[in-house]
Amino acid sequence: MSPDPSPLHHPALLFTLVFLAALVLSVLTRLWLSVRQSRHVARHRHAVPAPFADRIPLSAHQRAADYTVARVRLGIIETLLGAAVLLGFTVLGGIEALAALARAALPDSPFGRQLLLVGAVALVAALLDLPLSWYRQFGLEKRFGFNRMTPSLFLADLAKGTVLAVALGLPLLAAVLALMDRAGPWWWLWAWLVWVGFNGVVLLLYPTVIAPLFNRFVPLEPGPVRERVERLLARCGFGSKGLFVMDGSRRSAHGNAYFTGFGRSKRIVFFDTLLSRLSPDEIEAVLAHELGHFRHRHILQRVLTSFAVSLAGLALLGWLSRQPWFYQGLGAAPQPGDLPGAYALLLFFLALPVFTFMLQPLGSWISRRHEFEADAFAAHQSSADHLGRALVKLYEDNAATLTPDPVHSAFYDSHPPASIRLARLAGAGGAPRASPA
Numbered sequence: 001m002s003p004d005p006s007p008l009h010h011p012a013l014l015f016t017l018v019f020l021a022a023l024v025l026s027v028l029t030r031l032w033l034s035v036r037q038s039r040h041v042a043r044h045r046h047a048v049p050a051p052f053a054d055r056i057p058l059s060a061h062q063r064a065a066d067y068t069v070a071r072v073r074l075g076i077i078e079t080l081l082g083a084a085v086l087l088g089f090t091v092l093g094g095i096e097a098l099a100a101l102a103r104a105a106l107p108d109s110p111f112g113r114q115l116l117l118v119g120a121v122a123l124v125a126a127l128l129d130l131p132l133s134w135y136r137q138f139g140l141e142k143r144f145g146f147n148r149m150t151p152s153l154f155l156a157d158l159a160k161g162t163v164l165a166v167a168l169g170l171p172l173l174a175a176v177l178a179l180m181d182r183a184g185p186w187w188w189l190w191a192w193l194v195w196v197g198f199n200g201v202v203l204l205l206y207p208t209v210i211a212p213l214f215n216r217f218v219p220l221e222p223g224p225v226r227e228r229v230e231r232l233l234a235r236c237g238f239g240s241k242g243l244f245v246m247d248g249s250r251r252s253a254h255g256n257a258y259f260t261g262f263g264r265s266k267r268i269v270f271f272d273t274l275l276s277r278l279s280p281d282e283i284e285a286v287l288a289h290e291l292g293h294f295r296h297r298h299i300l301q302r303v304l305t306s307f308a309v310s311l312a313g314l315a316l317l318g319w320l321s322r323q324p325w326f327y328q329g330l331g332a333a334p335q336p337g338d339l340p341g342a343y344a345l346l347l348f349f350l351a352l353p354v355f356t357f358m359l360q361p362l363g364s365w366i367s368r369r370h371e372f373e374a375d376a377f378a379a380h381q382s383s384a385d386h387l388g389r390a391l392v393k394l395y396e397d398n399a400a401t402l403t404p405d406p407v408h409s410a411f412y413d414s415h416p417p418a419s420i421r422l423a424r425l426a427g428a429g430g431a432p433r434a435s436p437a
């Protein structure tokens, strides 16, 4: 038999080519979007857009433009580095090299070797990422006045994050690998149930156990803000237990408010940076927006969607993990005596984002639709005018650009562009309040 030169007859080679093509396509798309965004923002740097002209000074607009361009540049480096690391782990043999080390370290324990291999890949990836996250905090964020972190706090966060990742991640990993090894062809269904249960436990523990490891939470003090907030909660039919202020200012000058937990552990958390910057009217409007997400069940929808997507993903992994070309094509085939589970998990979760990147605009579009719904809820229950004023302050404080490239925005942005969002709110300005305040 003569050798067949066509890759179509070699599934592993064909898969390598498909993977490389998808990687090149996603990297080029990212770079193209970055260039568009930089150019668009730079072109509109000289003047504040008309709807904001009387509310945002030119200096703040230009700072936002410079911050946006600086972040895009860092993003380009991250894209290129990420692609290089991915190639290094897969087709260039990084996982195989780490697997050889694991084999030498634990020759008699195929199961323990799997844990060691996943741990080694995670460690190498984290070490490669460390210089960039250090630069992001102490280079970029510091240059624009957002960083409030000290290097010792950064390192303490890193240590706590690592301990937490091992404490939560290692039992999960061991359970999934054991199922892959012993539970037969339907292992992925059991793994999905474990994943859903794990998420439930984390959601339950997050507000009361995990978040307090990193921040201090104090109940919102009595006063004009608390009064406004409690009246809003009462008129929207929410209990007012669990109002907390978080010391976000320890790390960053960016402000925020969020909901967390479910059932009895439900909390509403305000960053201290948000409270110090907005008036009670504006805080009420921002909270009304968050309540809108809750009332429209956006949070529940997001959780259920993620469970459905993870079920589909695990079913796909269940099938891929039985295909020899999947391992060979990505450059990390298990050796005799190895269990394949760790290889399958690593290759799947490393390669998957390359293939799902083009779905990003869909997720962004759904998220932006939710934002409009939450804004409409806030306009009705609080005030469109107050929310608009709060947003303008937050755009200015966060140096968020008012002039994003429309294509970049459609692709990535979870929130609608400032001008469209404000225009919609202005249109809703005449809506009556649910009750006088």
Ligand SMILES: [Zn+2]
Pocket (backbone or CB within 6 Å): 289, 290, 293, 370, 371, 374
């Ligand atoms: Zn929102």
